[in-house]
Amino acid sequence: MVEVLFASTVTLTAPLLLAALGGLTSERSGVMNIGLEGKLLVAAWATGFVGAASQNPLLGLLAGICLAVAMSLLHLLLTQTFRIDHIVSGMGINALSIGGTSFASKGLGDRSQSVAGVFFPVWMYWILAAAAVLALALALDRTRGGLRLLAVGHDPDKSRQSGVDVGAVRLRALLATGLLCGLGGALIVTNATSFTDGMTGGRGYIALAALILGGWRPLPTLVACSVFGFVMALQLQLQGSELAGAAVPSQLWGALPYLVTLVALVGFLGKSQPPAGLGRP
């Protein structure tokens, strides 16, 4: 029972964590990113489709990452070059991804579904996710690149005046966002073994909530993602058991992870400080 609970928690936490970290690099550079959901979805589709068509796990993963990076760069182009509102661009990317993957998964035949994809084992993604948390936690405060990222996100104008190439920093940050979301999407399709429409099921938004809850810092974000993953796993385990002699409706159990997230958000938001330059050109 405990092993199952632990395994379930890791399974449900890992994709969330990868997406949240992707959001972290972007938002820490000052680029608001509500398009995590879309990036997860395109990566899941590309990994599933190419993984099945080529029967090569590496090609599948690379395709997923490339498409997520492309979406990330589209966001950069729209927000930095065309100065479109960050929220609007993020929404557009989500809409494009939902419609695009739905169309592509039918238009190109349901190859990603009828042929079983070949994927890397899930533990590889778990290790990568853990490594990404550590790397970000260390790099942000201790390396020149990390400090530049924080500076640009804090005050882009001052950074510019002190000679930092804001555009270049944000480009790198959004490449990292694409990479991390690409891994997250690939993990989602690997878990399920085949792509189905809208299979990310809103996880990009939960990841965003976890990022806010974690105060845009890697380790607290890890904690926030784990709490959500744990409560989700717990509710699936407890469903159907009685509480104080009365049957609890499954809908109530199902609401528990969101309830916990909501309470946590309300409770912590005051203390959670967004990057000061978030959304600024």
Place this chain on the structure above:
Amino acid sequence: MRHTLLFVVVAVMAALVGCSPQAESGGGAAVNGSAKTQQQTQIGIVFDTGGLGDKSFNDSAWRGMQRAEQEFGFKVLKVESKAESDYPSNLSALADQGCKVVVAVGINMRPALQQVAPQYPDVKFVSIDGEPIEGSPNVRTIQFKEEEGSFLVGYLAGLVTKTGKIGFVGGQELPLIHKFQYGYMAGAKTANPAVTILPAKYTGSWDNQDTAKVAANVLFGEGADIVYHAAGRAGLGVIAAAKEKGLFAIGVDSDQDDIAPGHVLTSMIKRVDEGVYLTLKDFSENKWTPGAVIYDLKADGVGTTDFRNTKEKIGDENVAKLEQVKAKLESGEIKPPTTEKAYGEFLSGAQK
């Protein structure tokens, strides 16, 4: 301003990709035939949020449409729904485009149908699942006896289980899904009164495969060796879990036996395709009637697969037992429960 415009164009395109009706070319001769003299009759289908490619409910309905398209030369329009709020506009969009029959897939489309159907008295609507809509002379409701098919697969699970424990994973907890759940439970208890049925798990959605997979793993972890799912597309996660663990899943709606050969014990087939096809056949022969049309085990509206991948594990003896129970269900000797209350009564009745 220019950039805002650019964005609007992108967003509109994205939205269009998501929900524009895509005309399917008419079958065979109609496409090639240059002498296309008469106007084809247009029919339409609105999929629910599960959508095409669920290898389940929506795909099954689509097969029925395609068969009717080929046999009767209809022109078929299809629309997928991204959210439940799209149902009314999708239904009326098809009616506005001149469809003579509009098929609404799924029980959740019923409120939308109630709202839209009276506005188009000349269009015939077909609702799949759910109770008939009162006072709507242009709506036919196709109903299935899911509890009969579920009873059969439950009976099989009760015979085949080695650990003596079985489980069930549902999508959203609706009265419709209770028909699957309690039919299955009653079947298993009839086959083997000692069988333990673990508490049912509901994922709360039809599209989240991960959650369904975790739910199945919880059940397998508690000792179940067979898990039946009624979770639409999300249920593919249950099959994935069974494959990984080397245990059994039971598929639903469509024939899902080949998704993981040898790990899908059987599938509870709901012949949505047959229901849709026969309704369109009635329409083409001017025999269309409103109200409820029920497809049960006897009418092959529900049933099991032919166990082509799992015959050895099931054994001829068990297949023979299953045939006997099937006969009892068809004759009405066994009436499977559809609710928790009826299930309790069923069990206490069985003990007497």
